[in-house]
Amino acid sequence: MNDTILPEKGDPAGMPDRARTQKAGLWIRLATTPKASDAAKVEKLFSGPFQFLKGVTSEDGMPGPDRIEVCLAGRSNVGKSSLINALANRKRIARTSNTPGRTQEINFFKLGSSHYLVDLPGYGYARMPKPAAERCQRIMRSYLRGRMSLRRVFVLIDARHGPKPIDESFLDLLDSAAVPFQIVFTKVDKVGREPRSSLLDLASPSVNGRAAGFPEVIATSASTGEGIETLRLSISSI
Secondary structure, eight states, rough: OOOOOEETTOOOTTTTTTTEEEEETTEEOOOOOOOOGGGGHHHHHHHHHHHEEEEEEEEGGSOOSHHHHHEEBTTSSHHOOOOOOOOTTTTTSSOOOOSSTOOOEEEEEEETTTEEEOOOOBBOTEEEEEEHHHHHHHHHHHHHHHOOTEHHHEEEETTOOOOOOHHHHHHHHHHTOOOOOOEEEGGGGGGOOOTTTTHHHHHHHHHOOTTOSEEEEEOOOTOOOOHHHHHHHHHTTT
16 A cells, blocks of 8 residues: 555544654554643643753662653664753753763653653763673663553654664664554654655654554744644643
8 A cells, every 4th residue: 555645534532733644554543732721731740840861881770660661772872862851841951962872771761650761871982981881781681571550661763863773672672572552753854845744754654563663743943933832732641
């Protein structure tokens, strides 16, 4: 079946301005700005505390699974720390660096009274010493396969490049562990005026064929704020 881009008529969420693509029988949607009626849900969660709790390097250092957990993951230098800062509406709650692979811990943030936002080390490790890279891989796999309170992993993809083979390997890991994931494109302000629906063509092969994939793609920019409220709503809805 050929890919088809069309407006989502009759969308049950009442958002006719979404675009979607059908590939292998699965609909992939592009999320748009939340409606005013969604504001209360977002405000309830994000008006509460958003604070760093701890960074851990082993499973026994993790906090108890007493909250709903959502996780951000992506290649090194994909803009994960900047996105966390934008979600928190703060400049330095997460450290940003021009050196890929700097974060070597799993960082837990308290979000409101009900959620943990979890920041995984960036995968890729191009400039990370091999022992450190192997340690990061071990704790990431342990967390993803054994954390019962984990509800969704938001996988960050640079909109300029699309999913790379290392992203596909990470998605395979999530799928094999039956961990639900959702693709979030970062740095969309750097792709010019291309229609945002073109991102669906990049995401579709990565979601299709993986049962754990969530069929709604979010386009974000930490610099301009695009998509931040949409991502907040997605987190608040979990």
